[in-house]
Amino acid sequence: MNTTRFAQAPAYFPPNHDGMHCLRLQGHEAGPSESLWLGVSVLLPGGHTSLDASAVEKHYVVLEGEVCIRTPDEAVTLQQFDSVRLAPGEARQVSNPGNRPAMLLLAMPYPKA
Template identity: 40%
Template sequence: MEVKRLHAAARYDAARHFDMRSLRLQGLDATHVEHFWVGLSHFLPDGGAQWDAGPTEKVYVVLSGEITLTTAGGDVVLKALDSCVIPAGEGRSIRNDSRLPASMLVILASALPGSQSTGEGNNG
Protein backbone atom coordinates (compact mmCIF):
# COMPACT_ATOMS: atom_id res chain seq x y z
CA MET A 1 0.00 0.00 0.00
CA GLU A 2 1.13 3.52 -0.76
CA VAL A 3 -0.46 6.29 1.32
CA LYS A 4 -0.51 9.91 0.20
CA ARG A 5 -1.42 12.39 2.92
CA LEU A 6 -3.27 15.54 1.89
CA HIS A 7 -0.63 17.79 3.49
CA ALA A 8 2.00 16.14 1.25
CA ALA A 9 0.03 16.49 -2.01
CA ALA A 10 1.77 18.77 -4.49
CA ARG A 11 0.00 21.60 -6.25
CA TYR A 12 -0.14 21.47 -10.03
CA ASP A 13 -1.27 24.01 -12.60
CA ALA A 14 -3.92 22.77 -15.02
CA ALA A 15 -3.79 24.34 -18.47
CA ARG A 16 -6.69 26.62 -19.45
CA HIS A 17 -8.09 26.70 -15.88
CA PHE A 18 -8.66 29.94 -13.96
CA ASP A 19 -9.44 30.89 -10.35
CA MET A 20 -8.73 27.28 -9.39
CA ARG A 21 -6.12 25.41 -7.35
CA SER A 22 -5.33 21.72 -7.83
CA LEU A 23 -3.54 19.06 -5.82
CA ARG A 24 -2.25 15.78 -7.24
CA LEU A 25 -3.47 13.03 -4.89
CA GLN A 26 -2.45 9.89 -6.78
CA GLY A 27 -0.52 8.92 -9.90
CA LEU A 28 1.94 10.64 -12.24
CA ASP A 29 4.51 12.38 -10.01
CA ALA A 30 2.57 11.77 -6.75
CA THR A 31 2.54 7.97 -6.35
CA HIS A 32 3.26 4.82 -8.33
CA VAL A 33 -0.23 4.36 -9.81
CA GLU A 34 0.25 3.20 -13.40
CA HIS A 35 -3.08 3.50 -15.22
CA PHE A 36 -4.79 6.64 -13.90
CA TRP A 37 -4.25 9.71 -11.74
CA VAL A 38 -6.43 11.59 -9.27
CA GLY A 39 -6.51 15.31 -8.62
CA LEU A 40 -8.43 17.52 -6.22
CA SER A 41 -9.57 20.82 -7.73
CA HIS A 42 -10.88 23.79 -5.74
CA PHE A 43 -12.78 26.34 -7.86
CA LEU A 44 -13.40 29.84 -6.54
CA PRO A 45 -16.69 31.57 -7.42
CA ASP A 46 -16.57 32.40 -11.15
CA GLY A 47 -13.61 30.04 -11.57
CA GLY A 48 -13.51 27.30 -14.14
CA ALA A 49 -11.85 25.85 -17.21
CA GLN A 50 -12.00 26.96 -20.82
CA TRP A 51 -13.37 24.71 -23.55
CA ASP A 52 -11.05 21.75 -24.12
CA ALA A 53 -11.15 18.11 -25.19
CA GLY A 54 -8.66 15.59 -23.84
CA PRO A 55 -7.41 12.36 -25.43
CA THR A 56 -8.61 10.14 -22.54
CA GLU A 57 -11.88 9.80 -20.66
CA LYS A 58 -12.22 11.58 -17.34
CA VAL A 59 -14.46 11.26 -14.29
CA TYR A 60 -15.52 14.25 -12.22
CA VAL A 61 -16.96 13.86 -8.69
CA VAL A 62 -18.17 17.07 -7.05
CA LEU A 63 -17.36 16.95 -3.34
CA SER A 64 -18.85 20.28 -2.30
CA GLY A 65 -20.52 23.24 -3.92
CA GLU A 66 -21.82 23.27 -7.49
CA ILE A 67 -20.07 22.95 -10.84
CA THR A 68 -21.63 23.71 -14.23
CA LEU A 69 -20.28 21.59 -17.09
CA THR A 70 -20.94 22.62 -20.66
CA THR A 71 -20.63 20.14 -23.53
CA ALA A 72 -21.96 20.19 -27.07
CA GLY A 73 -25.16 18.76 -25.52
CA GLY A 74 -25.68 21.77 -23.23
CA ASP A 75 -25.20 22.66 -19.56
CA VAL A 76 -25.40 20.30 -16.59
CA VAL A 77 -25.10 21.39 -12.95
CA LEU A 78 -23.41 18.88 -10.65
CA LYS A 79 -23.92 19.21 -6.89
CA ALA A 80 -22.23 17.48 -3.95
CA LEU A 81 -21.60 13.79 -4.67
CA ASP A 82 -22.92 14.03 -8.25
CA SER A 83 -20.49 12.68 -10.83
CA CYS A 84 -20.07 12.37 -14.57
CA VAL A 85 -17.80 10.83 -17.17
CA ILE A 86 -16.50 12.85 -20.11
CA PRO A 87 -15.59 10.51 -23.00
CA ALA A 88 -12.22 10.82 -24.72
CA GLY A 89 -12.29 13.61 -27.28
CA GLU A 90 -15.50 15.24 -25.99
CA GLY A 91 -15.16 18.97 -25.42
CA ARG A 92 -16.24 20.56 -22.17
CA SER A 93 -15.92 23.74 -20.16
CA ILE A 94 -16.27 24.10 -16.38
CA ARG A 95 -17.73 26.98 -14.34
CA ASN A 96 -18.48 27.65 -10.72
CA ASP A 97 -21.46 29.97 -11.09
CA SER A 98 -22.19 30.00 -7.35
CA ARG A 99 -21.03 32.42 -4.66
CA LEU A 100 -19.19 29.65 -2.72
CA PRO A 101 -16.05 27.62 -3.53
CA ALA A 102 -16.56 24.20 -5.08
CA SER A 103 -14.32 21.12 -4.78
CA MET A 104 -14.10 18.28 -7.28
CA LEU A 105 -12.16 15.03 -7.65
CA VAL A 106 -10.74 14.53 -11.12
CA ILE A 107 -9.82 11.01 -12.27
CA LEU A 108 -8.05 10.53 -15.62
CA ALA A 109 -6.30 7.73 -17.44
CA SER A 110 -2.50 8.15 -17.38
CA ALA A 111 -2.16 7.05 -21.00
CA LEU A 112 -4.16 6.02 -24.01
CA PRO A 113 -4.54 2.24 -24.36
CA GLY A 114 -1.46 0.90 -26.16
CA SER A 115 0.48 4.18 -25.89
CA GLN A 116 3.45 5.19 -23.77
CA SER A 117 2.06 8.66 -22.99
CA THR A 118 2.12 9.76 -19.34
CA GLY A 119 -1.03 11.83 -19.67
CA GLU A 120 0.69 14.80 -18.04
CA GLY A 121 -0.67 17.17 -20.64
CA ASN A 122 -4.22 16.03 -19.88
CA ASN A 123 -4.91 18.16 -16.80
CA GLY A 124 -8.60 17.62 -16.38
Protein backbone atom coordinates in the same frame (compact mmCIF):
# COMPACT_ATOMS: atom_id res chain seq x y z
CA MET B 1 0.62 0.99 -0.84
CA ASN B 2 1.03 4.67 -1.63
CA THR B 3 -0.54 7.18 0.75
CA THR B 4 -0.94 10.84 -0.09
CA ARG B 5 -2.08 13.05 2.76
CA PHE B 6 -4.26 15.88 1.51
CA ALA B 7 -2.11 18.40 3.39
CA GLN B 8 0.95 17.21 1.44
CA ALA B 9 -0.67 16.66 -1.96
CA PRO B 10 1.46 18.33 -4.65
CA ALA B 11 -0.05 21.17 -6.62
CA TYR B 12 -0.11 21.02 -10.40
CA PHE B 13 -0.85 23.77 -12.88
CA PRO B 14 -2.83 22.68 -15.95
CA PRO B 15 -3.21 25.20 -18.75
CA ASN B 16 -6.48 27.09 -19.22
CA HIS B 17 -7.61 26.69 -15.58
CA ASP B 18 -8.47 30.08 -14.05
CA GLY B 19 -9.50 30.60 -10.43
CA MET B 20 -8.66 27.01 -9.61
CA HIS B 21 -6.16 25.31 -7.30
CA CYS B 22 -5.34 21.77 -8.44
CA LEU B 23 -3.81 19.02 -6.28
CA ARG B 24 -2.58 15.59 -7.29
CA LEU B 25 -3.76 12.80 -4.97
CA GLN B 26 -2.37 9.74 -6.79
CA GLY B 27 -0.24 9.25 -9.86
CA HIS B 28 2.30 11.53 -11.54
CA GLU B 29 4.28 13.44 -8.90
CA ALA B 30 2.00 12.11 -6.08
CA GLY B 31 3.29 8.57 -6.49
CA PRO B 32 3.16 5.42 -8.59
CA SER B 33 0.08 4.45 -10.58
CA GLU B 34 -0.19 2.13 -13.56
CA SER B 35 -3.49 3.08 -15.16
CA LEU B 36 -5.02 6.27 -13.77
CA TRP B 37 -4.38 9.33 -11.67
CA LEU B 38 -6.55 11.25 -9.20
CA GLY B 39 -6.72 14.95 -8.55
CA VAL B 40 -8.78 17.47 -6.63
CA SER B 41 -9.54 20.95 -7.88
CA VAL B 42 -10.77 23.77 -5.68
CA LEU B 43 -12.78 26.20 -7.79
CA LEU B 44 -13.23 29.71 -6.48
CA PRO B 45 -16.52 31.46 -7.35
CA GLY B 46 -16.29 32.17 -11.08
CA GLY B 47 -13.36 29.74 -11.48
CA HIS B 48 -13.38 27.83 -14.75
CA THR B 49 -11.55 25.95 -17.47
CA SER B 50 -11.70 26.67 -21.17
CA LEU B 51 -13.82 24.46 -23.44
CA ASP B 52 -11.23 21.79 -24.28
CA ALA B 53 -11.07 18.07 -24.96
CA SER B 54 -8.55 15.42 -24.00
CA ALA B 55 -7.71 12.13 -25.67
CA VAL B 56 -8.84 10.10 -22.64
CA GLU B 57 -12.05 9.89 -20.65
CA LYS B 58 -12.54 11.93 -17.47
CA HIS B 59 -14.66 11.26 -14.42
CA TYR B 60 -15.65 14.08 -12.06
CA VAL B 61 -17.30 13.89 -8.63
CA VAL B 62 -18.37 17.06 -6.80
CA LEU B 63 -17.15 16.86 -3.21
CA GLU B 64 -18.37 20.30 -2.09
CA GLY B 65 -20.38 23.13 -3.59
CA GLU B 66 -21.79 23.18 -7.09
CA VAL B 67 -20.01 22.79 -10.41
CA CYS B 68 -21.30 23.31 -13.94
CA ILE B 69 -19.99 21.00 -16.66
CA ARG B 70 -20.66 22.24 -20.19
CA THR B 71 -20.06 20.42 -23.46
CA PRO B 72 -20.85 21.73 -26.95
CA ASP B 73 -24.18 19.88 -26.71
CA GLU B 74 -25.37 20.37 -23.14
CA ALA B 75 -24.71 21.76 -19.67
CA VAL B 76 -25.37 20.21 -16.27
CA THR B 77 -24.98 21.67 -12.80
CA LEU B 78 -23.76 19.08 -10.32
CA GLN B 79 -24.28 19.16 -6.56
CA GLN B 80 -22.39 17.37 -3.80
CA PHE B 81 -21.60 13.73 -4.70
CA ASP B 82 -23.06 14.03 -8.22
CA SER B 83 -20.75 12.71 -10.92
CA VAL B 84 -20.24 12.87 -14.65
CA ARG B 85 -18.19 10.93 -17.19
CA LEU B 86 -16.80 12.60 -20.31
CA ALA B 87 -15.82 10.49 -23.30
CA PRO B 88 -12.39 10.65 -24.94
CA GLY B 89 -12.33 13.66 -27.25
CA GLU B 90 -15.46 15.23 -25.71
CA ALA B 91 -14.82 18.93 -25.12
CA ARG B 92 -15.81 20.22 -21.70
CA GLN B 93 -15.79 23.40 -19.67
CA VAL B 94 -15.85 23.23 -15.88
CA SER B 95 -17.03 26.24 -13.87
CA ASN B 96 -18.22 27.31 -10.44
CA PRO B 97 -21.37 29.41 -10.91
CA GLY B 98 -21.96 29.87 -7.17
CA ASN B 99 -20.66 32.25 -4.54
CA ARG B 100 -18.90 29.59 -2.46
CA PRO B 101 -15.77 27.59 -3.31
CA ALA B 102 -16.37 24.17 -4.82
CA MET B 103 -14.23 21.02 -4.66
CA LEU B 104 -14.09 18.56 -7.55
CA LEU B 105 -12.49 15.10 -7.68
CA LEU B 106 -11.00 14.04 -11.03
CA ALA B 107 -10.15 10.49 -12.08
CA MET B 108 -8.40 10.15 -15.42
CA PRO B 109 -6.47 7.33 -17.12
CA TYR B 110 -3.01 7.89 -18.46
CA PRO B 111 -2.88 8.38 -22.25
CA LYS B 112 -2.17 5.18 -24.14
CA ALA B 113 1.41 4.99 -25.33
